[in-house]
Amino acid sequence: MPITYTSGEQVEVYRFSIPVTVGVPLLALFLQAFVPLRFPRFAVYVDLPLLVTIFFAMARRSPVAGLFTGAVIGLAQDMLGHNPIGIYGIAKTVVGYGASSLGVKLDVENAGARFLVTLGFYLVHSAVYFTVARGMVNMTQTWSWPHGILAGLVNAFIGVFLYFLLDRFKQRT
């Protein structure tokens, strides 16, 4: 049973096997690319690679590992689109760093905390993406709070279930 105290010394740090470390992000990317062919709204409201980034970052509780996890997953997601590579990379790097830093300090093992953390980081991710896409790449972007909050809630809801599923792959250090 994982220890979930908020004290930094007592917070459990987990690691994952290599197949899980590689396979889960790849599966998330695959589903993100494939599911919208059948359910077009999926790509509008759900960001599975972001959820995986948040999960790994929070579980490892290492800011460096978290930011690199976010950078790799984000860059891979960029490669599937046609926009310049790095927009998702930057956004997910920030999220990975933030989630792991938060994981060190807070108890993020229960469903409520996970829900709120995911909602918050979805908005952070959207804000960074919006800034970079509009400021650097000159893409036409419109910020919509209703859409952001709705999509954040959807992701948080899915995230709670996904995290409990992925908890099975955790290994204690």
Add this chain to the structure above:
Amino acid sequence: MESVLGRYRNLIILVGVLFLQVLGLAVQVKRGNNNSEEKDTRLIRVWAVGALSPFERGIVWLQNSSGNIWHNYFYLRGVRAENRQLKEQIEHMRLEQVRLTEDASQARRLQTLLAFKEQFIAKTVAAQVIGSSGSDLSRVVYIDKGKNDGIDREMAVITADGIVGKVLLVYPNEAQVLLISDQSSGVGAILENSRLQGVLRGSANGEVVLERIMSDEAVQPGETVLTSGGDQIFPKGLHLGTVTKVGAGKDLFLNIKIRPAADLSKLEEVLVLTEKQERQATAEDHVRVRAADILAQRLPSVPDKPVTDPNAKSSASGVTASSSSKPASAAGTTAVGNAPAKTAANAGSSIKSVSVTGTQAGTKLTPATSQHPAGTLPAASGTARTAKPKTTTDSSTQAKSPSIQAIPTDSEPKPAVTTPPNPQPPAQEDSPQ
């Protein structure tokens, strides 16, 4: 110093990683503005696509296989009704085809006069959609055909319903297709009725809008939008979509929203136009069949009558009017196949004698002016109804008369009345009327 580095180690690494990515992004944006072909980022995109596409192909294959087994062997409910409905649809389309053939040949003649160059779709490659970008900010899909299948950049991608997009990046066995709903896409468009030209663009929220139409122009919702051909990617006249909403836009332009003809959210199979041909328009005279003729041929016929007057001749140029199936004109006057006069009369409201008059050999033939009530064709007409095409005394007329192919009926076998097509249809047969 070491304590500072150690204390802010994580933050320094974060800034370093972000800096590298920003630098890479800046380089791409700068080169993108210089219209380079993204060769620098192509390799890593190949890796990403190569890692995911085998799984996508596998899933699509599995889906199709299971779907085919279900639909082809188990789920056949309603097939009879659908078959009947499709047959009726074919009937309607045949009639429509006749009308369109007339329009097309007329347009061709006019294009010839104006020395137009036409673009033809010479070759297409069918492909299956196997993936997407997974982001609503990058509206692209991946197809399972690539460089090895003859796909190249900037090729148009369509479905039977309309335009889908263009090929953006090509990999050995896959290709990335930019949808017309992406905000970076642009297609030359023309409104079908008003002939106003604009640019069809996607937007950040996935809507498709028609830009560059002045606000003082009248555009009605429901109007069809076609490709204008001005972008040199999409051939002219392909279906783009329908106007759904017209409002005031920026800078004296209208804001016209379009519903794409192709369902971009449910793409499965697409066609890639791999080869276009541009050639001078020629006024080749194709088969001319009236709707009345088709109807007449499909209706039951009366028994053949013996030829009573084999010497029935045309009045002017020697075209013998005893043909039963061959159209006696090269300019739109066609004989009424082997159908009875009554049915022809029903279909066409009046029966004209098939004796024809050639004003000039092979150029224009007009029907004799005598008209007969339904079912009262004179002997010569009766001959024309049944006899074999006793064609002609004038070889040039024979060579230039078009062929007509009888359409078999389901209900009753009829004598084959197909005349062979002309080996070399005349290029300038029809003078403009």
